[in-house]
Amino acid sequence: MRAEYSAGREVPAQGSVFAYGAAAGLLADRLFGDPRRGHPVAAFGRAAGAVERVLWRDHRGWGALHAVVCAGGTAGAAALVARGVRSRTAASVALTAAVTWTVLGGTSLGREARAVGGALAAGDVEVARERLPHLCGRDPGALDEGQIARAVVESVAENTSDAVVGALVWGALAGVPGLVAFRAVNTLDAMVGHRSPRMLRFGWASARLDDVAGWPGARLTAVLAAVAGGAPARALDAVRGDAGRHPSPNAGPVEAAFAGALGVRLGGTLAYGGRVEHRPVLNGGGRPVEVADIERAVRLSRRVGVLALGVCVGGRLLAGHLLGRRGR
Numbered sequence: 001m002r003a004e005y006s007a008g009r010e011v012p013a014q015g016s017v018f019a020y021g022a023a024a025g026l027l028a029d030r031l032f033g034d035p036r037r038g039h040p041v042a043a044f045g046r047a048a049g050a051v052e053r054v055l056w057r058d059h060r061g062w063g064a065l066h067a068v069v070c071a072g073g074t075a076g077a078a079a080l081v082a083r084g085v086r087s088r089t090a091a092s093v094a095l096t097a098a099v100t101w102t103v104l105g106g107t108s109l110g111r112e113a114r115a116v117g118g119a120l121a122a123g124d125v126e127v128a129r130e131r132l133p134h135l136c137g138r139d140p141g142a143l144d145e146g147q148i149a150r151a152v153v154e155s156v157a158e159n160t161s162d163a164v165v166g167a168l169v170w171g172a173l174a175g176v177p178g179l180v181a182f183r184a185v186n187t188l189d190a191m192v193g194h195r196s197p198r199m200l201r202f203g204w205a206s207a208r209l210d211d212v213a214g215w216p217g218a219r220l221t222a223v224l225a226a227v228a229g230g231a232p233a234r235a236l237d238a239v240r241g242d243a244g245r246h247p248s249p250n251a252g253p254v255e256a257a258f259a260g261a262l263g264v265r266l267g268g269t270l271a272y273g274g275r276v277e278h279r280p281v282l283n284g285g286g287r288p289v290e291v292a293d294i295e296r297a298v299r300l301s302r303r304v305g306v307l308a309l310g311v312c313v314g315g316r317l318l319a320g321h322l323l324g325r326r327g328r
Contacts (some may be wrong), residue, residue, distance in 0.1 A: 013320060014092075014175060014316075014320065015316045015317040015319070015320035015321075016317070016320075017089070017092045017093055017096055017175075018096060018171060018172060018175060018312075018313065018316050019313040019316065019317060020093045020096075020097075021092070021093045021094070021095070021096025021097040021099075021100060022096060022097075022100050022168060022171055022172075022309060022312065022313060023309060023313070024093070024096075024097035024100070024101075025096065025097045025098070025099070025100020025101040025102075025104060026100065026101075026104060026106075026168075026305065026306075026309050028097065028100075028101040029100075029101050029104040029105070029106055029107050030106075030107055032101075032107075033107040033108045033111065034105060034107070034108045035101075035102065039102070040102050041102065041103070041183060041187060044070075044074060044183075044184060044187060045187055045191065047070070048066075048070045048184075048187065048188060048191060049191070051066060051069055051070055052066055052191070052192065052202075055069070056202055057202065058198075058201050058202060059201055059202065060201050060202070060204045060205060062202060063192065063201060063202035063203055063204055063205045063206065064204075064205035066188075066192070066202070066205075066206070067185075067188055067205045067206045067209055070184060070188055071181055071184040071185050071188060071209070074180055074181070074184045075177045075180055075181035075184065076177075077180075078099070078176050078177045078179075078180035078181070079176070079177040081095065081176070082095060082175060082176040082177060095176060096171070096175070096176055096179075099176050099179050099180060100167070100168075100171060100179060102183075103167045103179050103180065103182070103183040104163060104164055104167055104168075104305075105159070105163035105164070106160070106163060106164040106301065106302065106305045108163075109135075109155075109156060109159050109160070109163055109164075109298075109301065110156075110298040110301065110302065112131065112134045112135050113135060113152050113155070113156050113294055113297065113298050114294065114295065114298060115131050115134075116128050116131045116132055116135065116148065116152050116294065117149070117152065117291055117294035117295060119131060120145055120148060120149060120291045120294075121291055125144070125145055125148070128140075128145075128148050129141065129143065129148065132148060132151060132152070135151070135152060135155040135156075135159075136151060136154075136155040137194070138151055138270055145291065146288055146289060146290070147270075149289045149290060149291050149293060149294055150264075150266060150268075150288075150289040151270070152294050152297070153258065153262070153264065153266065153289050153293055153294060153297045154251075154255050154258075154266050154267075156258070156294070156297040156298060156301050157225070157251075157254050157255045157257070157258035157259075157266075157297065157301075158248075158250075158251045158254055158255060160221055160225075160254065160258075160301040160304055160305065161214065161217050161218045161221040161250065161251075161254045162186055162214065162217075163186075164301070164304070164305045164308060165217045165218075165220055165221040165224070165304065165305065165308040166182055166186070166213065166214050166216070166217025166218070166221075167179055167182050167183060167217075168217075168305075168308050168309055168312040169182075169216050169217045169220060169308075169312055170182040170213065170217075171312065172312035172313070172315055172316040181213075182213055185206070185209050185210050185213045186210060186213070186214070188206040188209075188210070189203075189206050189207055189209070189210035191203075191206075192206050192207075193206045193207035193210055194207075211248075211249055211250060214250040215249070215250060217250075218249075218250035218251070218253050218254050219253060220308060220311065221253075221254045221257070221304060221308070222235075222239050222243070222253040222254055222256070222257035223257075224303075224304045224307045224308055224311070225254070225257040225258050225261050225300060225304050226239070226257050226260070226261060227307065228261070228300060228303040228304055228307055229257075229258075229260070229261020229262065229300055230261065231260060231261055231263065232261075234260040234261070234263070234283075235256075235257045235258075235259075235260030235261040236257075236260070237260060238256040238257065238259050238260030238282060238283040239253050239256045239257050239260070241256075242256045242259075242267075242280060242281070242282045242283065242284070243255075243256040243257075243282070245280035246267070246279065246280060246282070247279065252282075255267070255282055256282045256283065258297060258300065259282040259283035259286055260283045260286070261300060262286075262293055262296055262297060262300065263283075263286050263287065264283065264286045264287055264288070264289045264290075264293055265281060265282070265283055265284060265285075265286040265287060265288055265289070266281070266282040266283065266286075266289070267279045267280050267281045267282040268281055
C-alpha cells in the first residue's frame with residue numbers, strides 16, 4: 001500500500017484504506033447482518049433522545065442545535081479516533097471496516113423484507129402486518145396483501161439508498177467521519193424528522209439535513225438500480241417522468257428507478273403516522289406489485305450495494321491518484 005508522509009510520519013494512502021475497509025465492512029454485513037448486541041447506532045439513538053429531552057422546544061432553532069450537537073459531536077468524535085490511528089495501516093483499515101459494518105444495514109433490510117414476504121406467501125396477512133413496522137412507519141392495519149407487498153418494495157428501494165449506498169458515498173468522500181455523520185443524520189431524521197405536531201418545527205433541521213446528505217446517494221442508487229435491473233431504459237424513463245412528483249426529493253428517484261427496473265407500479269394512497277397521503281404513481285405503465293416482487297426487490301438491492309461499493313472505491317482511488325499527481 002502506497003504511503004504518504006506528513007510531519008515525519010508515514011501515513012497510509014487513504015483511498016486504499018477505504019477500499020479495503022469498506023469491502024471488509026460490506027462483507028461483514030453480508031455474513032452477519034447488524035451487530036446483535038450493543039449496536040452503536042442504538043446507543044447513538046439513546047444519547048440523541050436524552051439530548052432531545054433537554055433541548056426540545058417548539059422552535060426550529062432549538063431543533064437545529066439538537067442536530068448540530070448530536071450529528072456534529074458524533075462526527076467530531078469519529079474524526080478524532082480516525083486521526084489517532086491514521087499512521088497505522090492495519091488499524092485504519094480495521095476501523096473503517098468496523099464502522100462500515102456498523103452503519104450498513106443491507107442484510108437486515110433484506111431479512112425483514114423476506115420475513116414479511118414469507119408471511120404473505122404463507123397466506124398469513126396478520127403476521128405480515130405485525131412485521132411491516134420493522135421496515136417502515138406505515139399503518140398496516142387496513143392494508144391488504146398487495147398493499148403490504150407494495151409497501152415492502154418501496155421500503156427496500158428507499159432503504160437501499162439510506163442504509164447502504166448513501167453511507168458508502170459519504171465514506172468515500174470523508175472516510176470514517178463521513179460514514180458516522182451520514183448514519184447519525186439518517187437516524188436523527190427517523191427520530192425527529194417526521195411531521196407530527198411535536199416535531200414539525202423541532203425536527204425541521206434534521207429532516208432538511210437528511211435531504212442534503214441523502215441527495216448524492218439517492219441519485220447513485222437510481223442509476224445503479226437502472227443498470228442492475230435489466231431494464232435500464234424503462235427505469236430511467238420512470239425516474240425522468242415520475243420522480244419529481246414524489247414529496248421526497250430522495251425517495252422519488254430511488255422508488256421510481258426500482259419501479260421501472262422491476263416493471264411494477266409503486267406509489268398511490270398510504271397511511272403514514274396517522275395521516276393519509278396520496279402520493280403520485282411511479283411507473284404507471286407497470287403492473288401491481290405481487291408477493292414474488294419482494295424477493296426480486298431484495299436481490300436488486302443487493303446487486304446495487306455491490307455496484308455502489310465498486311463505484312465508491314473506484315472514485316476514491318481515482319481522486320487520490322489525481323490529487324497525488326497534482327501535488328508532485
